[in-house]
Structures are given as structure tokens and as C-alpha cells.
Amino acid sequence: MRITVFYLLCGLLAGCSYHYDQGQELEAQGRWEEAAIEYRIAHVDDPDDPEIRAALQRANLKVAEDNFRRYQDYLKEQKFSKAYQRLEAGLSQNPHHPGFQVESPHWTRVLIAGRVHFEFQKLRGAFRLADEMKLQVQVNTPSGALLTAELINDTGLFFIEDLNYRQPPEFLTRYSLNSIGLRMKRRTTDGFLRRNYQRFINFRELAPLVVQGKLKNGSTETRVIQDHSERLQEKSLLTAAWVPPRLLNYQLQLNGTSIQILGAPRLEFAPELLYLHQMQQRAFVDFGTYRVELNPETERWGIIRESVTPATDHLPLLARNLALNPYLFYNSAYRFTH
Structure with a gap:
């Protein structure tokens, strides 16, 4: 038994030494990113070794500097998602990097979410020849990009994340619904x-x-979105689904705590609420709950936003996803109105 334990300990020590030695070789070749990986493994195996800890810190500083150069390149190319990944990696490697510290406050992480009630089984019958079908929601972003989120079949929930760089909070009012549809894959007879x-x-x-206008800053107090009483107080007076027109133009008038939509007959294309959590640099664009239905007489699809009730509220569903929980707090709330 003692011999077995002895050999096991030797094996562990050899493994630790191996990764440290590998890191040394890679560092000598200037391959800092790979060296940092080896040093990190060695540090996990032996966290109390000062030599390994110093080597890991040395490599991390070099890799963070390289990440900052890549970060700047991605910003110039307007590849914001890749730039933000480099920022996160760089701050984890060197939290005190002056460049990343200056840049970090300019970013806002955005969650776009909502729920769609759709009779999916009827669609499956209508499109049964498709090999694969996925209900999707497409969202117009302030930057002009088009985001696509899949609907979760059993709940109708959809969500997707976006990034906002060096833009004021008013920029976030420009999100809108592009389309709701069915993505299909079919295999033809020729394969x-x-x-x-x-x-x-x-x-x-x-x-x-x-x-036009400005948004008013909210309080410094952090609040829970699910406790926001206005979400449940707003009752819809609409009963008929709306078929979107071929051409829709609108304007936004920002009135402190509300976002007024002018020039559009209805509001289903716009979010229902915008939540900001300035201290955490996060925003939640809430499209609320939709019902999509087919008019049997006209054979055209229409959309209507449902009132938020405990039965239709999608926030408890979002809260089940732990990765999304940081978005469910706010300092300021703004409703889209007519």
C-alpha cells in the first residue's frame, strides 16, 4: 500500500514538472500563449510552488499585452464580438492592464428576449415534408446587424445577446422585431x-x-426586474392580431422615463420595456409575450402582444438559465408607448 502511494505521488510530481518544463520550452520560443496554458496546468497541480506561480504571472502579462493588440485590431475592423472576447481574456490575465481598464467601461452587454405563443404542431402538419424545422425570431439591432434567436419549442421563449460599444443608453432604444418565421431544411430528390x-x-x-430627447437616469439602487410592478399593471386593450404592413415608418421621442413611438399604428414591432443596470454595464431589451395566429379567412398571419400575467410571464423561464441571471436586475426602466 505504501509503495502504491509513493508511486502515485511521484507520478503527480512528474506530471507537474512536465507541464512546467513544457512551459519553459515554449516561453524560450516566444510562444507565450501556449506557455501560459502549460504553466496554468502546472499551477493547478501545485498551487503553492512560488516558481510556477511566478512563471504563470509572467506569461499572463505577456499574453494580456498580445490580447490588447488583437483587441485594438478587432475594434478597427468593427468585429465587436471578437474584440470583447479579447477584453475579457485580457482582464482575466492582467486585471490591472491600463488599456483594458480604460476600455472596459465603454461596453454594455445586452440581452434581447421575449416569448411567442405559436401552435407549432399545426405548422409541423403543414410542413411535414421538411427534414428539419426551427421556429426563429429575427431582431433588428441599432448597429444595422440582424440577430437570429431560436424559439424553445415547449415554452416559446427566445433570447440572444448583443454588445454595445461607446454608445449612449439612447442607442439601445433602436432595437426592433424583424420577423418571426420557420427555418426549414429539405433534401431534394438529387440529394x-x-x-x-x-x-x-x-x-x-x-x-x-x-x-429625439433623452433618457432620464434612474436611481442608484439595484432592483429585481421580476419585482417591477409596472410589468403586470399594463393591460392591453387590443384583441385582434395585426398583420404588419409592407412599409412601416416611425419616430422615437424619448421623454425621460418613457419611449414614445410616433407614426406607427401599433407597437408590436418594438420592445415592451428597456431595463438598464448601469453599474453592471448591462441592459435587457424585453419584447414581452406575443401571440401569433393565422386568420382562416384571409390566410394571413397576425401578431398581438399579450398582457403580462403570472401565466404568460417569461421572466421566471429566463431566470432558470443561470447565465442570464445577471441581466435580471436594473437601475432604470423605460416603457415603449404610443
Whole structure:
């Protein structure tokens, strides 16, 4: 038994020494990123070794500097997602890096989410020849990009994340619904796979013609979105689903704590609420809960936003995803109104 333990300890020590030695070789070749990986493994195996700890810190400083150069390159190319990944990695390697410390406050992480009630089984019957079908929501972003989120079949929930760089909070009011549809894959008789997106609700690419006014800063107190009473107080007076027009123009008037939409007959294309948590540099664009239905007489699809009730509220569903929990707090709340 003692011999077995002895050999086991020797094996562990040899493994630790191996990764440290590998890191030394990679460092000598200037391959700092790979060296940092080896040093990190060695540090996990032997966290109390001062030599390994010093080597890991030395490598991390070098890799953080390289990440900052890549970060700047991605910003110039407007590849914001890749730039933000480099920022996160660089701060984990060197939390005191002056460049990353200056840049970090300029970012806001954004969650776009909502819920769609859709009779998916009827769709499966109508499109049973498709090999694969996925209900999707497409969202217009303030930057002009188009984001696509899949609907979770059993709940109708959708969510997707976005990033906002060096833009004021008013910029976040420009999100809008592009379409709700069905992404299908069909295999043809000659074996080719064809993809098709069937739009049921189609607002197309939208952007406000004019945005005027400012948003008022909220309190410094952090609050829980699920406790926001205004979410449950707002009752919809609409009963008929809306078929989006082919052309829709609108303007935004920002009135402190509300976002007024001008020039549009209805508001289903816009979010329902915008939540900001300035201290955590996060925002939640809440589209609320939709019902999408087919008019049997006109054979056209319409959309209507449902009132938030305990039965239709999608926030408890979002809260089940622990990765999304940081978005469910706020300092300021703004409702989109007519």
C-alpha cells in the first residue's frame, strides 16, 4: 500500500514538472500563449510552488499585452464580438492592464428576449415534408446587424445577446422585431440540402427615422426586474392580431422615463420595456409575450402582444438559465408607448 502511494505521488510530481518544463520550452520560443496554458496546468497541480506561480504571472502579462493588440485590431475592423472576447481574456490575465481598464467601461452587454405563443404542431402538419424545422425570431439591432434567436419549442421563449460599444443608453432604444418565421431544411430528390426561411410575421428591416430627447437616469439602487410592478399593471386593450404592413415608418421621442413611438399604428414591432443596470454595464431589451395566429379567412398571419400575467410571464423561464441571471436586475426602466 505504501509503495502504491509513493508511486502515485511521484507520478503527480512528474506530471507537474512536465507541464512546467513544457512551459519553459515554449516561453524560450516566444510562444507565450501556449506557455501560459502549460504553466496554468502546472499551477493547478501545485498551487503553492512560488516558481510556477511566478512563471504563470509572467506569461499572463505577456499574453494580456498580445490580447490588447488583437483587441485594438478587432475594434478597427468593427468585429465587436471578437474584440470583447479579447477584453475579457485580457482582464482575466492582467486585471490591472491600463488599456483594458480604460476600455472596459465603454461596453454594455445586452440581452434581447421575449416569448411567442405559436401552435407549432399545426405548422409541423403543414410542413411535414421538411427534414428539419426551427421556429426563429429575427431582431433588428441599432448597429444595422440582424440577430437570429431560436424559439424553445415547449415554452416559446427566445433570447440572444448583443454588445454595445461607446454608445449612449439612447442607442439601445433602436432595437426592433424583424420577423418571426420557420427555418426549414429539405433534401431534394438529387440529394442536395436546401434551406428556406418562411416568414409568418415580417416587419422587415426597421430603424427609426428620427430619435429625439433623452433618457432620464434612474436611481442608484439595484432592483429585481421580476419585482417591477409596472410589468403586470399594463393591460392591453387590443384583441385582434395585426398583420404588419409592407412599409412601416416611425419616430422615437424619448421623454425621460418613457419611449414614445410616433407614426406607427401599433407597437408590436418594438420592445415592451428597456431595463438598464448601469453599474453592471448591462441592459435587457424585453419584447414581452406575443401571440401569433393565422386568420382562416384571409390566410394571413397576425401578431398581438399579450398582457403580462403570472401565466404568460417569461421572466421566471429566463431566470432558470443561470447565465442570464445577471441581466435580471436594473437601475432604470423605460416603457415603449404610443
